Amino acid sequence: MRDHGGNIDWAIQRFGGRTQDWIDLSTGINRCPYPVPPLEADHWRALPTRAVLETLCEAARTAYHSRAPILATAGAQAAIQMIPRLSVPGRARVLSPTYNEHAAALRACAWAVEDVATLADLAGADLAVVVNPNNPDGQPHDPEVLLSLVPKVGRLVVDESFADPYPELSVAAFAGQPGLLVLRSFGKFYGLAGVRLGFVFGCEDDVAALRVQSGPWPVSGAAIQIGRTALLDRDWAVETTLRLNDDARRLDALALDAGWTLAGGTNLFRLYETGDARAAQDQLARAHIWTRAFPWSEGWLRLGMPGSEAEWERLSSALQVR
Numbered sequence: 001m002r003d004h005g006g007n008i009d010w011a012i013q014r015f016g017g018r019t020q021d022w023i024d025l026s027t028g029i030n031r032c033p034y035p036v037p038p039l040e041a042d043h044w045r046a047l048p049t050r051a052v053l054e055t056l057c058e059a060a061r062t063a064y065h066s067r068a069p070i071l072a073t074a075g076a077q078a079a080i081q082m083i084p085r086l087s088v089p090g091r092a093r094v095l096s097p098t099y100n101e102h103a104a105a106l107r108a109c110a111w112a113v114e115d116v117a118t119l120a121d122l123a124g125a126d127l128a129v130v131v132n133p134n135n136p137d138g139q140p141h142d143p144e145v146l147l148s149l150v151p152k153v154g155r156l157v158v159d160e161s162f163a164d165p166y167p168e169l170s171v172a173a174f175a176g177q178p179g180l181l182v183l184r185s186f187g188k189f190y191g192l193a194g195v196r197l198g199f200v201f202g203c204e205d206d207v208a209a210l211r212v213q214s215g216p217w218p219v220s221g222a223a224i225q226i227g228r229t230a231l232l233d234r235d236w237a238v239e240t241t242l243r244l245n246d247d248a249r250r251l252d253a254l255a256l257d258a259g260w261t262l263a264g265g266t267n268l269f270r271l272y273e274t275g276d277a278r279a280a281q282d283q284l285a286r287a288h289i290w291t292r293a294f295p296w297s298e299g300w301l302r303l304g305m306p307g308s309e310a311e312w313e314r315l316s317s318a319l320q321v322r
Helices: 008-015 050-064 076-086 101-108 143-152 204-214 221-231 234-257 277-285 309-320
Strands: 070-073 091-095 112-116 127-131 156-159 180-185 198-201 261-265 269-273 300-304
Touching (some): 008 277, 050 070, 050 198, 050 221, 070 204, 076 156, 076 180, 091 101, 101 127, 143 156, 198 204, 234 309, 277 300, 277 309
Parallel strands (some): 127 156
Antiparallel strands (some): 269 300
């Protein structure tokens, strides 16, 4: 297992407590999730039909403003692991630092992977990867600049897993053109990561090839019903976007009072320069609040947004401990 957030078992082993005692802010998953609708019995008893799956895909096209060919997957992670097999291994470049599964999946398929620091450095790669907005620093990238890269690389993968609060950043509407693949994650914004649902938009040939890899039942019947209902609930999405924006400002204020400085982030997570990330993480962990530190940074600590008011109060108290 590579270094990730969500490793709450490890936190419990070191700091004690039970799972229900902890506030997990290490993942950037919305802690005020979409209310799961009642599930019809057939979604548990029957294999999902192609017609039922298409209703989910149509809801995703509406939510993500794209008419490009689409494939539903078991989270964006499933697409990340399939994409390296779309062509013979070559030179891949990943705009870094970023989500570490992209490079790992490529290396596992014998691609030669280079981490690069600027968008311009991606040019010339057989496959290039950009996360927009980026994880963990929240760096946004202009869609026009991203689209200008498409003819300069063999295939451009744009991971929009944290883009729900920022529809203006998305290039999903352009994913029908050859050479562009766009990933979306359902679980983060909707706070239902356990559903394991994501989408990949691309040209017809790429999506058809990914569909062969994914098999006849790429997502569960329950995921189809939950995802379709949530994606079509645009009022909830608008209200959640506004709330997350307010929450980000609230979290920044708490961090400033603790002596941290903002290093970046999105409205689903914030990144702070703490001076000593391990000490800051341990301080919060003693209050059973788990956060994300990075093995390659001494100072950066990433926090998701608390959910309930009780969680906000616990975080505020833990940050005040010296």
